[in-house]
Amino acid sequence: MSRKSTELLLAALEGKRILAIDGPNFSGRSDLLRRFCRVISDGRLYLGPEVYFALSGLTTSVRQELELHAGGTLESSDCLESAEKLELTKLFEQHPATLSGGEQTCLAVLCAIILKPKILAVDCALEQLDSHKLQTSLNLLQGPAGPTGGAVVTDNRLDEWDVAIPTVAIAELSPDPFGHPAIPPLDPSKVDCLDPVRAPVIELRNVTAAYRRGWEVLRGVSLTLQPGRVYTLQGPNGSGKSTLAKVLSGVLRPTAGQIFVNDAESNLSKTPGRIAGYHLQNPDVGLFEASVRAELGFKSDSMSASAVTAVRDAFGLQDFAASNPLALPFPVRKRVSLAATIARLPPWIVLDEPTLGADAATVVALAQIIQSLSRKRHGVIVISHSRKLLEMLRGNELKIENGQVFSGN
Amino acid sequence: MSRVPPVARLATLLILIVATFINLRLQLLGVMIAALAIVLAADHLLPRFLKFLAFVQLPMTVMLVAVWGWVAKAPPGMPMGSDPRGGAMFALLIALRLTVLGGAFQLVMLSIPSRLLPATLRGWGLSGEGLVVALGVFAVEPELKLRAEQILVARRARGLLGGSRWAGLKQLPRLLRPLFVWSIRSAVHRAEVWEQRAMLLRVQRLPTESVPFSPVAGAVSVTLSLVWLAVAIAFRWPGLLGTR
Numbered sequence A: 001m002s003r004k005s006t007e008l009l010l011a012a013l014e015g016k017r018i019l020a021i022d023g024p025n026f027s028g029r030s031d032l033l034r035r036f037c038r039v040i041s042d043g044r045l046y047l048g049p050e051v052y053f054a055l056s057g058l059t060t061s062v063r064q065e066l067e068l069h070a071g072g073t074l075e076s077s078d079c080l081e082s083a084e085k086l087e088l089t090k091l092f093e094q095h096p097a098t099l100s101g102g103e104q105t106c107l108a109v110l111c112a113i114i115l116k117p118k119i120l121a122v123d124c125a126l127e128q129l130d131s132h133k134l135q136t137s138l139n140l141l142q143g144p145a146g147p148t149g150g151a152v153v154t155d156n157r158l159d160e161w162d163v164a165i166p167t168v169a170i171a172e173l174s175p176d177p178f179g180h181p182a183i184p185p186l187d188p189s190k191v192d193c194l195d196p197v198r199a200p201v202i203e204l205r206n207v208t209a210a211y212r213r214g215w216e217v218l219r220g221v222s223l224t225l226q227p228g229r230v231y232t233l234q235g236p237n238g239s240g241k242s243t244l245a246k247v248l249s250g251v252l253r254p255t256a257g258q259i260f261v262n263d264a265e266s267n268l269s270k271t272p273g274r275i276a277g278y279h280l281q282n283p284d285v286g287l288f289e290a291s292v293r294a295e296l297g298f299k300s301d302s303m304s305a306s307a308v309t310a311v312r313d314a315f316g317l318q319d320f321a322a323s324n325p326l327a328l329p330f331p332v333r334k335r336v337s338l339a340a341t342i343a344r345l346p347p348w349i350v351l352d353e354p355t356l357g358a359d360a361a362t363v364v365a366l367a368q369i370i371q372s373l374s375r376k377r378h379g380v381i382v383i384s385h386s387r388k389l390l391e392m393l394r395g396n397e398l399k400i401e402n403g404q405v406f407s408g409n
Numbered sequence B: 001m002s003r004v005p006p007v008a009r010l011a012t013l014l015i016l017i018v019a020t021f022i023n024l025r026l027q028l029l030g031v032m033i034a035a036l037a038i039v040l041a042a043d044h045l046l047p048r049f050l051k052f053l054a055f056v057q058l059p060m061t062v063m064l065v066a067v068w069g070w071v072a073k074a075p076p077g078m079p080m081g082s083d084p085r086g087g088a089m090f091a092l093l094i095a096l097r098l099t100v101l102g103g104a105f106q107l108v109m110l111s112i113p114s115r116l117l118p119a120t121l122r123g124w125g126l127s128g129e130g131l132v133v134a135l136g137v138f139a140v141e142p143e144l145k146l147r148a149e150q151i152l153v154a155r156r157a158r159g160l161l162g163g164s165r166w167a168g169l170k171q172l173p174r175l176l177r178p179l180f181v182w183s184i185r186s187a188v189h190r191a192e193v194w195e196q197r198a199m200l201l202r203v204q205r206l207p208t209e210s211v212p213f214s215p216v217a218g219a220v221s222v223t224l225s226l227v228w229l230a231v232a233i234a235f236r237w238p239g240l241l242g243t244r
Helices: A003-013 A029-037 A062-070 A080-085 A101-114 A131-142 A188-193 A241-249 A292-296 A305-314 A330-343 A360-375 A387-393 B006-022 B026-042 B046-071 B084-110 B114-123 B128-157 B165-170 B172-196 B199-204 B215-236
Strands: A018-022 A044-047 A119-123 A151-154 A167-169 A202-212 A215-225 A230-234 A256-261 A276-279 A348-352 A379-383 A396-401 A404-407
Touching: A003 A018, A003 A029, A018 A029, A018 A131, A029 A044, A029 A119, A029 A151, A044 A101, A062 A101, A062 B114, A062 B199, A080 A101, A080 A131, A101 A119, A101 A131, A131 A151, A188 A305, A188 A360, A202 A241, A215 A241, A215 A256, A215 A404, A230 A241, A230 A360, A230 A387, A241 A276, A241 A348, A241 A379, A241 B128, A276 A330, A276 B128, A292 A305, A292 A330, A305 A330, A330 A348, A330 A360, A360 A379, A360 A387, A379 A387, B006 B084, B006 B114, B006 B215, B026 B046, B026 B084, B026 B215, B046 B084, B114 B128, B128 B172, B128 B199, B165 B172, B172 B199
Parallel strands: A018 A151, A018 A167, A044 A119, A119 A151, A230 A379, A230 A396, A276 A348, A348 A379
Antiparallel strands: A202 A215, A202 A256, A396 A404
């Protein structure tokens, strides 16, 4: 990435409140923004997709995190209104680390804005936001409270945004080819060789779930999930999507209600991840091993080597077998985490924001993989804010709001 | 305790530490533990103290008693095997002192409301890097706990771990590696973030306005700890306070 690229970026941003850089994964967008913001004295600030690392780690409440960045009380600063717009005021007493992915993003964006950088570079961080919070964040970035010299954003959902913003292609900013090793694309056809499974019917009756007493995230959810289908679960940030995924996978035990598996009452929390495997939104949490090979389960006797190979190849990870998963770029880490969940071939697969950091081509391929899995009689539940993915899947729509699940079809 | 001013809070802790080390009587230490438990309960910190007793203090006490009462069979400075009861009593004294210190530390440190933490730490004279480190220490425990939970959730989500607590305990070694890696990664990323956002300067400016510290609460806290110190001195050196 040459110095010329950053100069070209500055020229493209000239006179604009916001500028988007369009380009596929591994085209050098992130490296350009990181390099661009490395010059601290120029008042440029970088916010990457790993928003949890952008929080200070020095505070024990959302309010304190904002005050730390504001350098004073919220009441005396002008960010209280912005916090209200991003629905952060109700979370003021919560520890920043306990927020959902979308809520953490809102906090990280607001903290970055409060710092009043000259230029703020937001690298794929907005992908975790629902449409309302995305719009609010964009308004804040472009508004009077936003960075004085403008904001530069990269996002894989640019074409889904309701508002058109000036966009420049990465190729225009980075004429020199980017020196990253070629990353193979996803290959959905590899999934076709997997054996069909016999996924059970899962039924939830009046299921309630809470993380602590009196703080119910799911309230009396009743729902029947048929195998061999794709379900899409949509809802605002913090509405309980991930909590429902945890209940279905047996990771979180409901505080009330019953779960039936093929008409027999079942306690999924006794065998978590066996009936429904759950891919977490944050890939870094779910990577444990020192190599991609071990992460995918090649060491495990209980897994079919041919199935693991098929899934590995479907996700284009054949060249990364010996790599440390955490040393890979974010989109590849996400692939490893997805593949590790699917390679165990659980009858039901719950995918939480599988398209985070994924470009348009990857989203298309991912949709094909999901459809292939459903043809193999897996039940698949997809939690996503990506309209493109949801439209391609055409799954049975489930909507969640205030802890209640509704059928959207 | 939440309204005790920073200096009184620190003084209370220091007096409690000194008094505890002066004390040689097991019964007195027992009384102190009971008193601490009452104050901790009033501050809603008793569950944490009980956890500390069950998971840290109890195993340590068993180990200490085993080493001094059963293996060495004598307190320090005595020939091995000469006084098993003395060895066990020495181990109990150490264990009870540590329990009091643990309780005192929890009472003084954990009762600081997060809102008053920066003001309290600054009241102790911390600034710059020292303040950042101290704030980080307070923030890291809940975050580490949360990360540990997330790793267990992720392992369960992949079907790599049963749902029982025992299964979770068995996975402890597998938990440590990702937790360690996460700590390193987060330290590296945060170091960048702190530098880029000038956190050292910002921490100094954390708000202190309208901090509801109460001098009366401070006086009560220091007085009670002084009473405990006086009792400890009276029992250790009976002539010193005219109590012989």
